[in-house]
Amino acid sequence: MAVMSYGEAAKLAIAEAMRDDQRVWCVGEDLGRGGVFKQYAGLREEFGPDRISDAPISEAAIMGAAFGAAMVGTRPIVEMRFADFALCATDELINQIAKARFMFGGQSRAPMVIRKPMGMWRSSAAQHSQSLEAWYAHIPGLVVVCPSTPQDNYAMMKAAIACDDPVVYLEHKNIWALEGEVDTAAPGEFGKARLRRQGADVTIVSWSDCANLAESTGATLAERGINAEVIDLVSLWPWDKRAVIESVKKTGRLIVAHESVAVGGFGAEVVASVAQEVAMRVPPRRLGAPRSLVAYAPNLEDQLRVTEEMIARAAQEMMEAEAA
Amino acid sequence: MAVMSYGEAAKLAIAEAMRDDQRVWCVGEDLGRGGVFKQYAGLREEFGPDRISDAPISEAAIMGAAFGAAMVGTRPIVEMRFADFALCATDELINQIAKARFMFGGQSRAPMVIRKPMGMWRSSAAQHSQSLEAWYAHIPGLVVVCPSTPQDNYAMMKAAIACDDPVVYLEHKNIWALEGEVDTAAPGEFGKARLRRQGADVTIVSWSDCANLAESTGATLAERGINAEVIDLVSLWPWDKRAVIESVKKTGRLIVAHESVAVGGFGAEVVASVAQEVAMRVPPRRLGAPRSLVAYAPNLEDQLRVTEEMIARAAQEMMEAEAA
Amino acid sequence: MSLRNFDAGKGLERLVLMERIRAFEEAARHAAVEEELVLGAIHLSIGQEAVAVGLLESLAREDYITSTHRGHGHTLVKGADPAAMMKELLGREGGCCGGKGGSMHIADFGVGMLGANGVVAANITIAAGAAHGVKLLGGDQVVVCIFGDGAANRGPFLEGINWAGVFDLPILFVCEDNRYSATTRTADMTSGDVGARAGALGLNVTRVDGNDVEEMAAASGEIIARIRAGGKPEFMHARTYRLDGHTYFDPATYRPEGEAERMRAETCPIARQRDLLGAAGIAAERMDAIARAARDEMFAALEAAKAAPWPADDTVFEDVQDVGSPALEAF
Amino acid sequence: MSLRNFDAGKGLERLVLMERIRAFEEAARHAAVEEELVLGAIHLSIGQEAVAVGLLESLAREDYITSTHRGHGHTLVKGADPAAMMKELLGREGGCCGGKGGSMHIADFGVGMLGANGVVAANITIAAGAAHGVKLLGGDQVVVCIFGDGAANRGPFLEGINWAGVFDLPILFVCEDNRYSATTRTADMTSGDVGARAGALGLNVTRVDGNDVEEMAAASGEIIARIRAGGKPEFMHARTYRLDGHTYFDPATYRPEGEAERMRAETCPIARQRDLLGAAGIAAERMDAIARAARDEMFAALEAAKAAPWPADDTVFEDVQDVGSPALEAF
């Protein structure tokens, strides 16, 4: 198994898919020079400017044109640069791409991967830091993926490219350089959570970079005598409801932690779904950003972050609450 | 108290506010001819074409320009025609309007009312039927209102126009003609739920047109011997968490019903928030649309609707579950 | 249109197509108004038939078009089955979109009709992308993208046309200018000139009388041949007039008095084509028979639609998505 | 620029402003690169100073501008305090946005600077709206909206300019064309001509050498006077060149070899203005002193910023919204 970074892992998946299938191509601003995070570095040299295509600063056209090209038989990978800019193409994604197959009675498909680098990235402020995965999970027709490790960024990218549905693919831009082993033979599966740590005391559900935080919190908690089960959802639609429910049935305690705003976040979906099916030992907890905007000053930005200590404290309180 | 329709009630509120404050104006496509649902009929005659302003088919410009005009001291009411088309102005609403005051350190305000007629309206199909209130509730900086009665459409419109924050104002397009008494002296309050029916057995939380369904379900349930407490949230941000929690503490049973897609809907926020604070007698229930798209054929459309019978059945099952 | 070089045989074919569009829409309106069988909004192109007919005759079945909320005519001319279209308007099984789309989302991918659209101008970037896909796949199809005058004020107009210019795509953009955007005179909300906009975006622009089916056909034929021969994207501004309201239930009282009546009398493309054919010696009876046949065909399509059942309830869970489909047990 | 009619006094004032912009950005770059005190991306306008200076001198404090991610120069010339700006870049208390915005959201409403923007072209519709607001309120301010060449490919370019034309607003749109959009040569992704686009949208278009501050000032003065006198919206296409990378950490290796060096040697607006002033008899020492003073001012601003504390933690919950504020207990 090779060790590679989160960014390289997705790039490898794309390169392999492009070698296998001539219909796959990538389009976005500055891709010819490797893309803003170098996620495409070197690909133009291998695949040429038509398949690693630059684009005007026209997010609506990037999204809309890629969709048109998908309808006639290509398989585009669309680069939105920052998830925030994808909001300039919301009609195209929500009203067109997500709905076309249904509205047209199954006549068309939109086999597309829509890459939207998400999340806080030191001092990028309110227009370059958003995490809106909850929005996309709410939209019928879309598949939503939030990988957190090189392994999953490889395997899920492969799966996303192979998928005939439009996949909103949210990479976290804070972890491009995160390294890890990648087993290229292990297939990515939508709706299959990754068990990051086994434990019987408390279930911690997370995704995207926050899942890495959740895993390390698990280690910290173990030192304090609490065995957390850490579940990385990997994909939010479909999501592995069964895995979470089985875990909470075992632990009786649920924490959901995510970087995005807590109010109306996907954590609410997880907590609500579990609450509808499992009687828990103590009330569940959600940890997410307060309903405020991402600020530029680092100390202000830090006020919005879910931290290891916050998760650990929540777990400890849940253990103590019951003991009391 | 005058009896008027839901549509007329908002129009009256706007007319009164425009008489009181010269800075208030309305802008959107076809407003000069009264707007697509006649919500502005007659206003141009009183206020002239500058204050009841037509617009090009340029949703991004309608939203962006209204915001610019708000920054220099006017108070625009923005008409988006169908909530679906507002997606053409998502960057403007989410990245600009919701964030400006914060990003600029409090130097600016966006006192705007953004009207987005929402919801299913017989055979309007997937691009003219969406309910995305959950999206806006998730966005810091926005106030979100979903009135369901003439009274609230009057009072909340008045409050929204007076508010210095941007208010996403979601009227349900199925109930323009719904009539009711309007007390123009009763002020609208954000974050204050309306108790549509008192009861001790089960709490039914809803908003928008579904709240009307919830209320009539309450009557039906009463005939079956179940006393439901029906709460209409009226505004989703802020929302009256206290009122809901107090009610569920009393009834021990919670149903949330809304027209929008259940997955990732605001119902998840309500259920999760309650689950975090109240130990319920039976698991809470969420009723919303399946994660499918709104279809044109009436029988297909009906498959997606929450019905009175569904809510009533859920309540009965919850009563029986415990009895069993 | 003068009689020089006029091919009456072709002219009759064009009349047939225009009459079929007109009859389809009259049947649809009948179904909506008299029988209340069409539940959603439908937008009629009565008075604009020459654009669809003249524009699309040079396309092959494999070529692609994208259309708007006012797309019955385009769809029909591209080759869709009127019975399937009518079933779609009535939301029935056998409708071209299975009853899921209705008039505003009418589509027939089998004949290269990639969809009407309920969002003004959204089809512009999509069409540019279809042409982009054709180019990437090495195909030789041409794409025709039709939109209204109001659509020229939305951002995708700029983004989509620039895209086609940058990537040199085989596409013809057609502004079907019927002077109105819903209830608004488009000129009042438009600064500058629509054709000039496309010109400034680097495209060759052709302006035509969209109510003259012969002129439409001649101009379109030349342009599409140029594009097919490997030329650049082009733009056509076709002036026409919407004789009816925006939707079938719009009385269109906002128009200047007498405008619609005058336009109906002077510029109806069907009447003009009949005059031309008459001058070329075609008997009125023959043309009346064409109109009658069209009417019979379309009212028969309506009867077929009325007889069709509703789609099966559970189709509402199909064709949403494969992965995480609402049809799966788990959800 | 010839010496005929050259006003050396004015010319010196313009040099001062250009040197101040240059020095501000060099101090900012120093803070970013050498001291790692600027954490977010900053976009320098080094080489483009003449646009900001020539463009904005005809504005009064009450007039409005909107700017882009590359907005330090515009903000400074509009009258913002460089110390407050530098504090903002360092994310400190006393920054013009309280440390919440940083370089890309720099704004000073007190001097009519309505904000930089992190979203390309988003400021175009906002600026049109500011002018709309001015007109509705009966004010006499003029709005200047500045954006890059890359922004002309986004939809809001069309929508915002059309809006200004339709409503006849007091606004000047300025495309600050530095030839690049991030790492892409804009021409490669642009079909047609940017000025022609604005012309087709009904606006009068003026093309200027944006590296000639005297030409910029003369042209801008005339246009703004026309607009202030009740004229129509106008458009200016100012050609310039970005001497540095897109962000301070971009080495800009994608440019043709020698291009940047040649442009630096031939077209730097500061060097050109010094040449002109020299020819008009201004001593080099006097101009050196201006540059030194600007440097001193801006490095002092940097020192002041470094000495400033972080904003109070709980300000992150302020100025989100009044109703449902995260600062309230309830949430």
Ligand SMILES: Cc1ncc(C[n+]2csc(CCOP(=O)(O)OP(=O)(O)O)c2C)c(N)n1
């Ligand atoms: C983005 C968007 N805004 C508004 C509408 C509502 N609408 C439907 S058709 C129409 C008028 C379109 O005018 P035009 O493009 O000239 O086409 P026409 O109806 O004249 O064929 C409008 C405003 C819409 N469907 N989509």
Ligand SMILES: Cc1ncc(C[n+]2csc(CCOP(=O)(O)OP(=O)(O)O)c2C)c(N)n1
């Ligand atoms: C909508 C949007 N797309 C992409 C970006 C990323 N981006 C930031 S600056 C820039 C280049 C802008 O080029 P131009 O408008 O010419 O301005 P310049 O940087 O040259 O001043 C890009 C693509 C963005 N900020 N917003």
Ligand SMILES: [Mg+2]
């Ligand atoms: Mg029209």
Ligand SMILES: [Mg+2]
């Ligand atoms: Mg540029």
